Amino acid sequence: MKAWRIGLGAIGVAGVLFGLRGLVLGGVATHWPVPAVWLVAGVLAHDLVLVPLVAAAGWVLARVVPARVRPVLRGGLLVAAAVTLVALPVLSGKGDATNASLTPLDYPRNLAIVLGAVAAGTAVLAVVRLSSGREA
Numbered sequence: 001m002k003a004w005r006i007g008l009g010a011i012g013v014a015g016v017l018f019g020l021r022g023l024v025l026g027g028v029a030t031h032w033p034v035p036a037v038w039l040v041a042g043v044l045a046h047d048l049v050l051v052p053l054v055a056a057a058g059w060v061l062a063r064v065v066p067a068r069v070r071p072v073l074r075g076g077l078l079v080a081a082a083v084t085l086v087a088l089p090v091l092s093g094k095g096d097a098t099n100a101s102l103t104p105l106d107y108p109r110n111l112a113i114v115l116g117a118v119a120a121g122t123a124v125l126a127v128v129r130l131s132s133g134r135e136a
Helices: 003-025 033-064 070-091 107-132
Strands: none
Touching: 033 070, 070 107
16 A cells, blocks of 8 residues: 555544544533434435435436436536535525625525536536537
8 A cells, every 4th residue: 555545544534533522522612412413414314315316316317318428417416416515504594694794695596506507517518428429
C-alpha cells in the first residue's frame, strides 16, 4: 500500500475521532437527544425513502431510456440530487427568521435556476450522445 494512502486514511480517521470527541464531550453544546434523533432519522430516511426511490428510478431508467443516454441521465440526476441536498438546510426555513442577513438571497429561485441549468446540460449531452451513435 502506498504511503499517501496510509496518510490520507490516518487523516480521515483523525477527523472522525475528532468529530466523535466533540459529540461525546461537547458539554453544553451537545444536547444528546438532538443528535440521536438526527442520526436515527437519517438512517431511516436513507433506508426507507432514498434507497427505494433510487432503485425505482434505476428500474425505470433501464426500461425507458436508451442505453447510450443512461450514463448521461444518471450523472445529471446525481448532480441534481447533490445540489438539492446541499440546499435543503437553507430551504427548510429553520433558523433565525428575525435576522434576514443570514439568508439574504432567494434560495428557492436560485435552486430552480441551478436545477434548470443541470437539466439543460444533461439534455444537450443526451442529444449529442444520441446523435453521435456512441455506445455507453
